Amino acid sequence: MTTLSDPHVVMIRPVTPTPPEGCAECLQLGTPWVHLRLCLTCGHVGCCDSSPLKHARQHAATIGHPIVESYEPGEDWRWCYVDENYV
Incomplete structure (x- = not known):
C-alpha cells in the first residue's frame, strides 16, 4: 500500500536486500536485532527502532533514503522516516 501523498515515494526503486541474512551493521558488529527493515531506495x-542500535533509522538519516518496508516474513507495510508515517 503506497500513499501517493508522501513526496518521498519517488525514491522507491526495485531493490535487492543487502545483506539478505540480516542487519548489515549488526552482522559486522556481532550485535543482536529485534526486527529488520529494507531500504526501498538501495536495498x-x-x-528496527526496537533494536538496540536502530541501524535502519541511522541509514535513513545519514544516507537520505527515507522509506523502508518490513523485512519480516508475513508483514507487508512501508514507513517513511522523514514524515514518521506509513506509506
Missing part, C-alpha cells in the same frame, strides 16, 4: 537491510 540496505537494517534493524
Whole structure:
C-alpha cells in the first residue's frame, strides 16, 4: 500500500536486500536485532527502532533514503522516516 501523498515515494526503486541474512551493521558488529527493515531506495537491510542500535533509522538519516518496508516474513507495510508515517 503506497500513499501517493508522501513526496518521498519517488525514491522507491526495485531493490535487492543487502545483506539478505540480516542487519548489515549488526552482522559486522556481532550485535543482536529485534526486527529488520529494507531500504526501498538501495536495498540496505537494517534493524528496527526496537533494536538496540536502530541501524535502519541511522541509514535513513545519514544516507537520505527515507522509506523502508518490513523485512519480516508475513508483514507487508512501508514507513517513511522523514514524515514518521506509513506509506
